Amino acid sequence: MKPGEYKKMSVRTNLLVSLRKLDELSEEIINNVDILDLKDPLNGSIGAWDLQDIKKVIFRFKNQIQISATLGDIFINQKFLIKLKQFDKLNLDYIKFGLLSMNIKNLFDKIKFLGERKFKTKLVCVVFVDISDHFNLVYKKLDLFESCGIKYIMLDTYNKNNGDLLSFCNVSNLDKFISKCKKFDIKIGLAGSLKETHIPLMMKLKPNILGFRSAICKFNKRMSEVDTRKLKKISRYFNLCNNKAIETAGA
DSSP: TTGGGGGOOOOOEEEEEESSGGGGGOOHHHHHSEEEEEEGGGGGGTTTHHHHHHHHHHHHHHTSSSEEEEESSSSOOOHHHHHHHHHHSSSEEEEEEEEESSGGGGHHHHHHHTTSSOOOSSEEEEETSTTTTTHHHHHHHHHHHHHOOOEEEEEESOOOSSGGGGGGOOHHHHHHHHHHHHHHOOEEEOOOSSOOHHHHHHHHHHHHHEEESGGGGGGGOOTBBOOHHHHHHHHHHEEEHHHHHHHHHHO
């Protein structure tokens, strides 16, 4: 598939929002998003929630919404596998793990390990575009992801203070990356300090998921409380862009 060809396809982009603690949850939030992402920014870029709190969310909302949880910023593969097995028992829809390694030469060891094992939960590999050359290395290795059964990739930023996704990846490179992912039947998510103003441009790229945290918070700070008015505004805008994209694809 050539860059841009996938744009002719009809794709509905799912809205993912990250919540950092149990008391941020509400029916109002559940009713305005597609995927609920349990991620604690106080514990790192993709900091993990406490297992007991994850279980409470699953017990209460499993039948209402898709639920994702992050494993945490784990660099050691053995620790990664132990925690992944724990999370795989929770009945989540998605488990997000970071493509992180102590040595760039071993960057893809996690992917190879996963190719040797089976998990019941959908696994989402988070690729940090602000870590030197990770984006380009992953682009060249998408066949490895496909052969190891990794069907979801999310592009994100590791250091939230250094800029958003577009500070590190221009639209042309994102287009090429998404096009190649589609070729391997890999679903793609975009995140990384995305703002409301990014939605129309990002939607034109037809990702499967767009992820937000800071944009739904007071003062646009990811550590601040969720502002449900901002969330509802983004949700309405998001759905409007989604509908227009689908209509255009079907024209």
